[in-house]
Amino acid sequence: MHLPRRALLAAPLLLPGAARAQGGNAAWQPQRPLRMIVPFAPGGSTDVGGRIIAERLSETLGQPVVVENRTGAGGAVGIEAAARSPADGHTLLVATNGAFTLQPHLGLLRTVDPRRDLAVVSLIFTTDVIVVVHPGVPARTLPEFIAHARAHPGRVSFATSGVGTGTHIFTELFMAVTGTQMVHVPYRGSGQAMADLVNGTVQLMLDQPASSIAQVRSGAIRVLASSGPRRLALTPETPTFEELGFGAASAQSWGAIAVPAGTPAAAIERLGAAVREAVAHPPVVQRMAGAGLDAVGSTPAELEAFAAREYERWGQVIRERGIKVEPG
Structure with missing residues (x-):
């Protein structure tokens, strides 16, 4: 997109x-x-x-x-x-x-x-979306996370702001492109979803930077990639899907x-x-x-x-x- x-x-x-x-x-x-x-x-x-x-x-x-x-x-x-x-x-x-x-x-x-x-x-x-994970997830890069999720199908969970929302549909596209199978945990808005990502109830979220950048900067969650056509100014060290070979998931x-x-x-x-x-x-x-x-x-x-x-x-x-x- x-x-x-x-x-x-x-x-x-x-x-x-x-x-x-x-x-x-x-x-x-x-x-x-x-x-x-x-x-x-x-x-x-x-x-x-x-x-x-x-x-x-x-x-x-x-x-x-x-x-x-x-x-x-x-x-x-x-x-x-x-x-x-x-x-x-x-x-x-x-x-x-x-x-x-x-x-x-x-x-x-x-x-x-x-x-x-x-x-x-x-x-x-x-706005792009960014892939963020709980620090307990054994992956520091997006390829490492994809390998982990592929090795544990149905055991990694992802949070969204609700069934049918953009964060849900984007994650479905992400799973299709990366060949992963994760469990959907929908919430009523991004705030509660982020809270459960921070406490480790869920492992991953594709979220807008506005609602997650503070947690990224505090170290409460880890960012692995961004979805847009270029790197985000807020996290310039974070590669894009395109750079990592998953351009079909860009959105x-x-x-x-x-x-x-x-x-x-x-x-x-x-x-x-x-x-x-x-x-x-x-x-x-x-x-x-x-x-x-x-x-x-x-x-x-x-x-x-x-x-x-x-x-x-x-x-x-x-x-x-x-x-x-x-x-x-």
């Missing part, structure tokens, strides 16, 4: 929400505080990136942007809450790759379809701003301009980088084209791995 900044400039493939996002003018201004729904628990990349953008939007839009964490069902609770909100420009969703490229394949969203019920505004960040998470479908085009245009200004604002770029996030913006059309390609890639992974989410 590589995303070079110029890769967004592909021919657009518009989905219904994006089509409604085109046109209008920039005269719209919010008339009251805005609500930004983050569909995951505090502390992860989605929350961190959303809060950084919210602060800048509060400054440029002249209204407070209040962050609301609505967790549950791999992000589905927050997505559905946003999709059902009034389409007046005052509700924002920090949508992730899961909303547009994973959830539709998994049936986690039972009452809404993000591609129909949300209109995208702009990307706000991309990135991403976050974007979306609004309920039917939001006036003028509101989407104004919000999009404000978001793109925010991700180019040097203090925002610096804060994002400090959390392991690359600040990047897009037009709605560019984002829809990118999401369509991602939808096809991850749909294939989900089908081939037989990933299903039990009703509940």
Whole structure:
């Protein structure tokens, strides 16, 4: 799931929400505080990136942007809450790759379809994932870990922030590429998952740097590799999957701003301009980088084209791995 900044400039493939996002003018201004729904628990990349953008939007839009964490069902609770909100420009969703490229394949969203019920505004960040392990795991490099996991099929466990989340699907791809078989232990958000990795209840996690770098730096966990196209500035000594010969497992998470479908085009245009200004604002770029996030913006059309390609890639992974989410 590589995303070079110029890769967004592909021919657009518009989905219904994006089509409604085109046109209008920039005269719209919010008339009251805005609500930004983050569909995951505090502390992860989605929350961190959303809060950084919210602060800048509060400054440029002249209204407070209040962050609301609505967790549950791999992000589905927050997505559905946003999709059902009034389409007046005052509700924002920090949508992730899961909303547009994973959830539709998994049936986690039972009452809404993000591609129909949300209109995208702009990307706000991309981020790699890093492979982190408990220090008790007898491996100091990714090849050593893969050899260990292959020698003990079904005895190594991995944590994720929930069934069907990006960390889950990324790890399924990792197992497929590396020929390993591990036991999935899903959690409700990355915080508890990380806590159990630190205490040794589970052995491995593919996680965003924002929620794991502090534990890496303290020595509570060990980082073995990163998933992006280049080494992370936060851990420059850590090799990428590509460098280690596992480029087929390379992937990135991403976050974007979306609004309920039917939001006036003028509101989407104004919000999009404000978001793109925010991700180019040097203090925002610096804060994002400090959390392991690359600040990047897009037009709605560019984002829809990118999401369509991602939808096809991850749909294939989900089908081939037989990933299903039990009703509940």
